[in-house]
Amino acid sequence: MTTIRGARERARIEVTAAIKDEARKQLAAEGAAKLSLRAVARQLGMVSSALYRYFPSRDDLLTALIVDAYDAVGAAAETALANAPDPDPDDHPARWTATCSAVRAWALAHPHEYALIYGSPVPGYTAPMDTVGPASRVGLVLISIARDAHRASGIALPPLADELRAEAHRLTSEIAPDLPPAVVVALVGAWSQLFGLISFELFGQFNRIVEDRDAFFAHAAGRLAHEVGLRRRPAAGTQRGSGAES
Amino acid sequence: MTTIRGARERARIEVTAAIKDEARKQLAAEGAAKLSLRAVARQLGMVSSALYRYFPSRDDLLTALIVDAYDAVGAAAETALANAPDPDPDDHPARWTATCSAVRAWALAHPHEYALIYGSPVPGYTAPMDTVGPASRVGLVLISIARDAHRASGIALPPLADELRAEAHRLTSEIAPDLPPAVVVALVGAWSQLFGLISFELFGQFNRIVEDRDAFFAHAAGRLAHEVGLRRRPAAGTQRGSGAES
DNA sequence: GTCTATACCCCGATAGAC
DNA sequence: GTCTATCGGGGTATAGAC
8 A cells, every 4th residue: 555655656756857847948948937838748748637637737837946946056055155165164255155156057057947036027926935935045055154254253344324224133133133234234235246147147138248257257256255244364353444444 | 292201100100109118018917928919909909910010020029128128227327327416426426326226216117127128038039239239328327437436536446366357358448448457347247236136126036035125225336336446535546455455 | 001811829727538 | 647628718920902
C-alpha cells in the first residue's frame, strides 16, 4: 500500500517537475504574460485538461515558477556568502561583492526567470502570500553581511535627515532591529540599486553604453558596499569625514 | 488641393493619436505582451483591418508607444531641470534630486508606460534604432547636471581601479569627453540605480517594506548625487576624505 | 480609407467517459 | 489521471468590394 502510494507520489512529483521545466522554456520563448497551459501540455504530449490535475489554474503554475525563481536566486546568494570567506572572513566588502556577483550571475544565467520576479508585473496576476518568504531571501543575506560587519567593528554612517527618521525606525524595527537605522536605510537602498544594475544590463539599457560589464558591475557593487558602511578595516570608532561625510 | 490634403493629413494625425491613446489604455489593462490591434480597433468602433493603414503591424504600434514614453519621461526630466533653480542655480545636488524626483513622478503617473520602457523586454519584440535617441534623454539630463557642477567647481572622485580604467575611458570618450572618467562611471551607475529605485517601488518589491516612499526616495536620490560627486559647496580643490574616501 | 469576409491560428476551463 | 469534446472566447493578417 505504501509502495503504491509512494510510486504514485513519485510519479506526481516527476510530472510536476516536467511541467515546470517546460513552462520555464515557454517563459523564455513567449514571456510570462503568454504562458499557456495548452502549449505546455502540447509540448509534453499531454492534453491540456490533464494539467489541471497538477495545477488548478494557470496562475498557480505561475506562482510555482515565481517561488522557484526566488528560491533559486536566494540560494545562489546564500551559497555565495557561505563560500565567500576564502580570502578573509572579515573582509566585509569582499563578501558583499561576492554575494552581489552571485546574484548577477544567476540573473545572467536565467534571464527569463529573473524577468519574471524582478521585471514588470504580469498583468492580471497578483502574487499570493506564498511568494513573500522566498522573495526576501536575497535581502536577508545582504542584511546578514551588514550585521556581521556591525558586530565586528560597528558601522558609522551620517545621521539621517529628520524627514526620514520615523520611516527609518519603523523599517529598522521590522527587518533588523539590531542595526542602526541609517544602516538599514542604506541597505534597502543598496538592495534596490543592486537590482537596478542587473536589470539595466539584462533588459538592454546598457546596450551600446557599457561594454565591460563584469568590471563595471564589480565596481558598482563595491560602491554599494561602501554606501552601506562596509569598510575593509574595522573602523575603531565614529570618525567624522570617513563614514559620515562621504 | 492643399486644403484637401491638409484636411486628410489632419484627420490622419488625429486618428493616429486616438489609436495610440487607446493602445495606452490597453497597455494598462493587459500589458505590452498582449497589446492587440483588434481590441484597440473594437474600442475605437473601427474594424481591425482599418488600423493597418496607420500602423503596418502590431510591433510598429508598440514602437510608437515606446518612443512616446521615452520622450515623455525625457521631457519631464528636462523640464524639471529647467525649472529647478528656484532656490539656487548652483545647488547641484538639489537640481539632481529635483530631476530624479520628476522622473519618479512621471513613472508613478504612468506606470504601464514606465514598465514598457524600463521593465522586462516584450518577448518577440526587438526595438528598432528609432528608440535609441529618445531613450537617451534622461541620461543626457543627468550628464548635463554633472557637467554644470564640474565646470563650476570641478568634481573630485577617488581614482578608478585598474580593471575599470580602459572601459571608463571608452565610455567617457563616447558619452561625455569633457568629464573625468570616474565621474562618467559614477553617472552611469547612478543612472541605473535611479531606475532600480523606481522599479522596485513600482513593481511591488517595496510592498510591506518601505512605506514612506517619498522620503525614502528623496534620501536615496541625494545619496546618488553624492556618489556622482555633486556637493553643495564648491569643493575648492581635491580634499582627501571628502570626495574620495567616502 | 473603411468595410465584410475569410484563412488559420491561439487560449482557459469544464463535462463526462474510461 | 488521462482522454475526447465542447463552450466561448481571443488573436494577426490579407483579399477584395465600395
